[in-house]
Amino acid sequence: MRSKVMLFEQIRRDSRVEGLSVRALAKRHHVHRRTVRQALASAAPPEPARRRWQSRKIDPFVTAIDAMLRSDLTAPRKQRHTTVRILDRLVEEHQATGLSYSTLRAYVAQRRREIWAEAGGRPLAEVFVPQTHQPAAEGEVDFAELWVDLPAGRTKCYLFTMWLCFSGRSVHRVFPTQSQEAFLEGHIAAFTELGGVPTVHVKYDNLKSAVSAVLFGTDRRRTENERWVLFRSHYQFDGFYCLPGVHGAHEKGGVEGEGGRFRRNHLVPVPKVKSLAELNVRLAKADRADDHRRINGRVRTVGEMFAIEQPLLRPLPTEVFEPGLSLNPRVDRHARIMVRNCQYSVPAKFIGRRVRVHLRAGEVIVLDGRTVIATHERSGRKGAQVLDLDHYLEVLKYKPGALPGATALVQARACGAFTSAHEAFWAAARKAHGDAAGTRELIDVLLLHRHMPAVDVVAGLTAALRVGATQADVVAVEARKQQRGATQPEHPVGQDDSAGQRVVSLTERRLSDPTAVIAGLPPDSRPLPSVDRYDELLTRRKTAPPAADLSKGNVS
Template sequence: MESRVELFAAIRRDARVEELSIRELAKRHGVHRRTVRQALASAMPPARKTPTRSSPRLDPFKDAIDDMLRADLDAPRKQRHTATRILARLIDEHAATGLSYSTVRDYVRVRRAQIDLEGGRRVEEAAFVPQIHEPGEEAEVDFGEVWVVINGVKTKCQMFIYRLSYSGKAIHRVYPTCAQEAFLEGHIDAFETLGGIPTRHIRYDNLTSAVLAVLHGGDRRRKENDRWVLFKSHYGFDSFYCQPGIAGAHEKGGVEGEVGWFRRNHLTPMPEVESLEELNEKIRAWEAADDSRRITGKLNTIGTDYQAEQNMLSPLPVDRFDPGLVLHPRVDRSAMITVRMMKYSVPAHLIGRTVRVSLRASHLIVFEGHTTVATHPRVASRGGHVVNLDHYLEVLKHKPGALPGSTALAAARAAGTFTAAHDAFWAASRKVNGDAEGTRELIDVLLLHRSLPAEAVAAGITAALTVGAVTAEVVAVEARRHAATLDSAAAGEGGASSDRHPAAQGDVGEHRVVSLTQRRLTDPAAVIAGLPADTRPLPSVAAYDELLPRRAAAATSTADLTKASTS
């Protein structure tokens, strides 16, 4: 199909070459004489006029629709009129039965934008003024949502991002939440990793971890959280808060873009890790590799600009700020405390008491007075729990039957702290000592983990099983010997411990343990652990029997003398 530009060109060519009249040109090209005159006047066809479409059915109701839209200027965001609601009101209040939804929708879409602009709610065109950032002066902070597969479970986490405005050097840390403890801990990690603090300010949006309320009045005043004010005072920096909502996103556009770039390039597909600590270690390696990246519009790489900026940062204070949030939960009858809807175990002797908790971004610490009694990783999923078998050992010593089906034992098996060696010792001990006493022996072995390394206790269990002496005393002796051997090797002494039996000095791996208790509980005819046969004769009391007549005779003589003296 011939375009209007080609049509105008053909008309102008025929008029120039053949010198045809306007009537003849119009007849040849099948157009109106007005079109011929336009072609002869200009090679560019005039723009087509868009016809103004009238809405005779809608016209009587336009004022009513405008009133509804103007009322929305002061209404809450989630309670403003939709096109559906406007049509319903027109039908109910104005008997507008002849209107269609599409007619109302198209008018509302255009008119709402115009009324918002008139009311000052919407800016017609946003104008941006390019800014420069001096080295060491500014940084930007934000949180971004990320999904991580932790131990096979898809979990929503929060990524803290701190970005230097001049070089673009950024620190990323993934935490279970974006609560204030994660906010503060992310700052501390960033300050210490980068080796300094910006001299001018750090830009933020209105995070609840820092801002309690936005104070209106034409400026950027905020009501800040007291702990956040204390943190800023400790590290000596100022905060700059962006405009609320989407209008202020461009004021920290560097970190906004960093969130998406890092998530697309390093966290896609979703990383699969055992813990957030493992993920954050990987992130540190990615950050180091990103130093060779060049940001669009810059001449140097991130690493080069950061080297120039690092010396411009303010030094860190001598003391490190404690980012933990202090809480005081009460220990329930299951020796558990509830912190932010998650449950954590504590030693059973604290049941019914109130403890002090320091809640950190990735873990929490439980104190009894000034003594640390428990440290747990922070649970990422709501309603989760962390149970430590060690916290229940004293209770299980009195209730051994509760151990097999306990949540603490299942958690210890899942974590790998209750090993196959423990299970083997437990089975052997129950076979010899019975269920209750055998379980108590196992609990005594588990108590050894409080004072000895896990490797030493495992070696003690292996030695006891090898010789068939499944008692906690034997495990303790061999575990201490193994620990002493490890200490000697670590100190460079080598060899076996000096308190070990000389027969075993030649081969540290050979265990010559003899349990007299075990011998007494088993068949006397069996040869236990290489114990030599007892060839000694049975003991005799014949020599003592010879003394009995002499004692009887002496007693008779004494009685006769007493009788004679009294008579």
């Protein structure tokens, strides 16, 4: 279908080249003679005439409709007239018949805006005013929901985002919760990554981590959390709090859009990681890679803009703010402490005592005085139990029957700390020594993890199982050899030993015949020890002393 500009150009060309009349041009191009005259008069087609409003049937009811719309100026937002309600009232109260719904809807849509503007109210259509931000002056912060595939399954987490308004440089970190500890740690990570603090303010929603109460009035008054005030005072910046609800979302539209953009570009598909710490390392690399992108309408890249902004940021304080929360729970009889509706294990010897807890966004650090006695990854699930099998080993040593059903063992299996090598050794030890004794041998092996890397202990288990040994000291020797990186036997072996280096059992060496070749050791050709020389001491007798001569007064 030809455009009108092309049509006018062809009409003008035919008139100029062939000299055709208006009638002939109209017949050739299948248009009205009026269109031909318009083309000959001007190369630009005339603007289409605006359609005039013709609402003959609605004219008698215009006054009533306007009255209904004006009454909405003082009515609650959810109790204002809709087009359907206006039509119903016109029929009931004014006997309007034959009135078209589409005609009424068009009139109401136009007239409602006019009445609202005449009353001096806020425009119904949201209008956004472009803003110019000064370098290093403002930042914006927000949390966004995020799903992550962790070893425990698909978990809901939260993406912390700080966005600088001038350059668009952003910092992202993932936390298991939106707690105040996560809020503060996100700020510290962002300020450290950016190398400074915005000089004017940072914009926020009315988060519980920062705002205790919203005081409605003419100004943006808030009752801030005391710990948040301490944090702001430490880093010397002010907070700007947006209007509550969706009405204030546009006031920090930069970070709202940035959170969605980053999630779509760097977190799709759902990331699969072993821990949130591993994911945060990936996010830090993605932040630096985004320095090369260019925001729409800007000539410079994000990195180039940030290079201008970074020297103008307020320097970081010399002292680092501690974002963790200090608590003092008591250890219950199950060797657990209660922290934020979750239970965490500690060594059993601390049962009944109060310990000091350092609660952070992603970890729980338990201290006895200044000594760290336990460290756990923080759980975001209410009522969860996070137990470490190592904390119960001394108890299980004299209660071996409690190990098979222990919750700590179930969690150790789930996280991979209790491996298939442990399972095989435990089964072999119970078969060889019985349930109780075999379980104690396993516990002795588990105690090795306190002093040796897990990979060396697992290598020791594998070596012991290869030769059918089920003693913990065998595992200990082989683990130490693995730790030293020994590749050759320490003692020569016989020519008939086709297996090469063999496992050494200290217990067998002590209890077996010392003249036999055991565990790959050379024969002991030394004679057996004798105590005959000591027996000679028993045969010696001292000579009896001479009798005393009392007559001479001599005493021998």
